[in-house]
Amino acid sequence: MKNCLVVDDSKVIRKVARHILESLELSVREAVDGQDALTQCEAAAPDVVLLDWNMPVMSGMEFLQALTHTKLTARPKIIFCTTENGISHIKAAVEAGADEYVMKPFDRETLESKLAIVGVI
Amino acid sequence: MALPAVPVSSEGATRILSGLLEARTGQILSESRAWRIETVLKPVLRTHGLRDIDELASRLLRSRNPGLDEDVVHALLNNESSFFRDLQIFDMIRRQILPQLREKRARERRLRIWSAGCSTGQEAYSLAIQLRNEAELWQGWRIEILATDISRAAINQARSGVFPQIDVQRGLPVADLLTWFEPAGDDWRVSPDLRRMIDFRQDNLFDSRAATGAYDLILCRNVLLYFTQERRHAVLDLLAGRSHDQSVLLLGAGETVIGQSEHFVPHPDFRGAYGRKRALAAGAGGPMRCAR
Numbered sequence: 001m002k003n004c005l006v007v008d009d010s011k012v013i014r015k016v017a018r019h020i021l022e023s024l025e026l027s028v029r030e031a032v033d034g035q036d037a038l039t040q041c042e043a044a045a046p047d048v049v050l051l052d053w054n055m056p057v058m059s060g061m062e063f064l065q066a067l068t069h070t071k072l073t074a075r076p077k078i079i080f081c082t083t084e085n086g087i088s089h090i091k092a093a094v095e096a097g098a099d100e101y102v103m104k105p106f107d108r109e110t111l112e113s114k115l116a117i118v119g120v121i
Numbered sequence: 122m123a124l125p126a127v128p129v130s131s132e133g134a135t136r137i138l139s140g141l142l143e144a145r146t147g148q149i150l151s152e153s154r155a156w157r158i159e160t161v162l163k164p165v166l167r168t169h170g171l172r173d174i175d176e177l178a179s180r181l182l183r184s185r186n187p188g189l190d191e192d193v194v195h196a197l198l199n200n201e202s203s204f205f206r207d208l209q210i211f212d213m214i215r216r217q218i219l220p221q222l223r224e225k226r227a228r229e230r231r232l233r234i235w236s237a238g239c240s241t242g243q244e245a246y247s248l249a250i251q252l253r254n255e256a257e258l259w260q261g262w263r264i265e266i267l268a269t270d271i272s273r274a275a276i277n278q279a280r281s282g283v284f285p286q287i288d289v290q291r292g293l294p295v296a297d298l299l300t301w302f303e304p305a306g307d308d309w310r311v312s313p314d315l316r317r318m319i320d321f322r323q324d325n326l327f328d329s330r331a332a333t334g335a336y337d338l339i340l341c342r343n344v345l346l347y348f349t350q351e352r353r354h355a356v357l358d359l360l361a362g363r364s365h366d367q368s369v370l371l372l373g374a375g376e377t378v379i380g381q382s383e384h385f386v387p388h389p390d391f392r393g394a395y396g397r398k399r400a401l402a403a404g405a406g407g408p409m410r411c412a413r
Contacts, residue, residue, distance in 0.1 A: 085286065087304050094295060101295040103286055109203075110290045116208050117294050 002120055003027045005046040005076070007037040007063065009055040013104075017050055017081070020108045024121055034058025038066055045072040048120045050111075051098075053082035053089070064096050077118040081106065134178035138162075141181060141190065142197045146271045147327055148347040150197060158197070165192045195274045199347070202240040204293035205247045206342075207374060210393070214338070215251050218369050218391055222337050223258065225367050231263045235336040235363065237326060238344035239268035242279025242319070243288070246311055248340075249318045250297050269324035269331050280321045282311035326356050335365040343373035350381070357382035366400030 004026045006017045018028045029046065031037035035058040037049065053060040064078060080093045081102040090101050100114045115121045135158060139150035154161065162174055169189055171177045181189065205211045226232060236245040245268035252259060270276050289298055289309045302309040322331035326344070339360055345353045360370060361384035370385055371394050372378070378385040378395050386401055388394040 087299070090295060091299060094299065098295075101298075103290060106290065107287070110287070113203070113205075113208075113290070113292045117292075 001025060001027045002047040003029065003044075004120070005029045005031060005037060005040060005049045007031045007034065007049060007055070007060065008052040008081070009033055010052070013052070013081075017111070020111050021050075023108070024112060024115065026115075026121070034060060034063030034066070037063050038070065041067065041072060041076065042070060045074055046076050048077040048079060048115065048118060050079050050081050050102075053080060053084045053093075061093070061096060064093075064098065068097060077120060079114050079118065131175050134174045137178040137181060138174065138193060138197065142194055145190070145194045146198065146325075147352045148198065149349060151199075151347060154197065154199065161196050162193065165189075165196050168192065191273060195272045198272050198275070199343075200240045200272065200275050202243045203288065203291040204243045204250075204297075206244065206292055208292070210342075210371060211247060211251065213391060213394070214248070214371075215255075218338060218394065219251070219255075221390065222367075222369070226337060230261055232259070232265070232338075233334070233336045234264075234266045234338045235332055235340070236266065236268040237329075237332070237339060237341040237360070239270050239275075239279060239321070240272075241275050241284075242268060242282070242321060243284075243292075244268070244340060244342070245279070245319045245321070246282075246301075246315060247292075249315050250301055252318070253301070253315065254297070264318065266319045267332060267336070268319050268321050269326075269329070271323065271325055273323045276321050276323045279319075280316075282316045283308050284311075285309075326359065327352070329359060329363070332363045334363070336363055336368060337365075338369050338371070339364060340371045342371060343376070345372060345376045345381070353381045357385060361385065361397070364397060366397050368397060370395040 004021050006014050006028060008014050009032055014030045018030070021028050029040060031040050033055040051060040051063065060080060060082065077099045078097065079100040079102060080098045081104065083104045085103040093101055099118045102110060102114055112121065135155060138158065142148055142150055159174060162177065166173065166177060171180060222232060234248055236248065239245050245266055249266060252264060268279065283305055285308050289302060301312050301315050303312065324331040341360060345356060348356065357378060361382065364370065369388060369391060384398055385395040386398045388396040389401060
């Protein structure tokens with residue numbers, strides 16, 4: 001079973017994402033900010049990270065930059081999932097190495113299609 | 122298992138509305154849509170100041186009102202569509218079908234594609250994106266993409282090339298969003314380059330005026346399932362008339378030509394696709410002939 005790390009400071013978003021991801025037969029871990037996510041990735045790299053942008057302690061973008069300097073057994077696919085819906089943010093995320101981008105609000109179909117695009121399901 | 126009865130609409134009104142849909146489009150009102158007929162028609166009721174679908178049916182019977190007819194038909198059609206719907210199919214088109222067509226049509230350097238029943242255009246735009254992403258392979262080619270649908274409203278939306286945020290997130294890779302779309306308020310607009318590649322036309326599949334000659338690739342996905350057996354046969358006859366010996370036909374998952382057409386058989390090279398029976402029986406790769 002493939003593993004997804006949901007990184008979001010909102011408990012509600014984590015819960016909704018978990019519900020959708022588990023229905024797609026992924027196992028789910030949660031992190032409350034970028035730093036928490038980085039620690040979890042160092043311990044065991046997930047197959048995919050669903051990543052919020054604005055979070056306390058360490059933002060999604062800072063996490064992504066830190067991840068590139070972290071030695072991992074395999075690089076997870078990164079899907080940004082954020083309310084930052086402007087084209088400049090999307091471009092910046094892709095340039096920083098994000099594989100996909102989900103603009104909130106999202107639904108099951110959106111998440112499913114993005115996971116298929118990055119080859120996780 | 123018996124379906125629950127339609128809750129609010131009277132049987133008579135549902136019959137009248139489904140009769141209108143069938144007369145205009147050949148489609149039958151599926152059980153799933155009959156069940157939510159009240160919901161899908163709510164915007165129409167609001168626009169035309171009608172109380173309920175009984176009043177709507179009675180208005181349709183009483184007087185000829187083309188605008189109302191068209192709104193009802195559009196609401197009853199299933200216009201669900203998404204970019205790169207069924208990713209594996211588009212993968213097969215890119216990796217297998219287009220390379221084969223490129224080889225077989227190399228002398229003419231002309232590629233003709235028909236998206237039949239294109240709804241709001243996502244399928245046609247997805248094909249255009251695939252072709253433009255590999256533009257270097259199609260240098261010097263004349264590429265035509267025809268996209269047709271019975272619904273004028275759907276075609277108008279397709280032509281506008283403007284899609285809400287939720288639509289551009291379903292199936293469309295972010296790289297393609299950045300390359301081929303630009304923000305338009307809260308929505309996203311397809312680039313003029315891509316829009317120019319597609320000829321969107323309102324057209325009836327039973328009497329197609331828009332599709333002329335033979336197409337190399339025909340997509341008619343999730344359309345046949347709304348027709349009776351007899352009408353499926355008629356549509357496949359028409360598609361046969363717009364194909365040649367090397368054409369490839371793609372239907373929706375769960376749709377088939379088997380038992381529906383004497384012209385098409387499963388394609389030996391492409392899983393889930395169909396080709397002309399005569400050509401495949403004789404061995405693919407013969408000279409290109411228009412089918413009928």
